[in-house]
Amino acid sequence: MQAHALPILSLLALTLAHGNITSPPARLPGPAMSRACGAAAVSAVQSDFTGPLENIPSSSSNSAACNIFLCKGAQFADNADKVQTLTPGETVNFTAALPIPHEGPANVSIVDTATNSVIGEPLLEFESYADEKLAALPKNNTQFSVTIPEDLGGKCEEEGECVLQWFWFGTSAGQTYENCVDFVVV
Template sequence: MRTSKSFSAALFVASALAHGNITSPPARQPGAAMQQACGADAVSAILSDGTGPLENIPSNGGANCNIFLCKGAQFADNQALVQQFSAGEVVDFAAQLPIPHEGPANVSIIDTATNTVIGDPLIEFDSYADENLATLPPNNTAFSVTMPVDLGGACQVAGECVMQWFWFGTSAQQTYENCVDFVMA
């Protein structure tokens, strides 16, 4: 896997502001292509608070902007972050949850053309980031997923699939997500 020190530093600064995000593997970030698709206000919202909920990201409503797919972040801005994984490979995730909101969460493989899940979730949490706990369980901020053995030929081309971390804070009624671009080797 490839990582970027500047990417990690940028996420650290953004994550100090609010709710939660994935810090490893590297998640999609906003850029010029997102600004063109979703508008400058959407990019500004993520840059000012990369951990905020989807509901706080304004969109110009363009046909190429789907806030509920990778926060609207576009593959064109993130080609250097594409990870390469093998069938059966264990992938470690790290999340920062400075403001927890209890609710379900999962990591799934998403077909980006249709914004649909491919196969079963790689990991699921019925109760995630419970703010009523004195300390969050360690597996809320550090967990692993195992890449599927057979994706039916999908995810061979960069930009075709993402691993999506999806979390819904039930009481807060807020949705959080990050996407990791990858290809299967």
């Protein structure tokens, strides 16, 4: 009986997935997120790294430091080893996994983490992204690139100050997906 349960559980785990950034390395949960957002929020992200923000219990937040709508609540302190060093004009290649597409708008932007606000204009925008009605997704849904702006107004020079944020809203599913890549410009 147990031998039959494993394939069913594996299939169930796959059906929970929706989308996330696999490269460059995105923020992940850890002890700092657990302190800020609570163990239930960390558990929700760890059980399905590709799940929507709506699956993360924000009511378990232990402090104002937890903002599920900023990097899924993942904290810089848990991800300091993932900081990308970039230069103005540099192209950054992204890879996304989209096991279950949900059509809707998406973008990649530079976000000031202190204010959770976009710096400048989005670096890449999709009016229609991850359309589940298509036989196959366009390659630019899972492999795309952005260019670091020449002028960020003196921002993004300190670790933890800025992230490249991939943001996608599946309209019909009513689900929000987000990942952050920490970076500094030199």
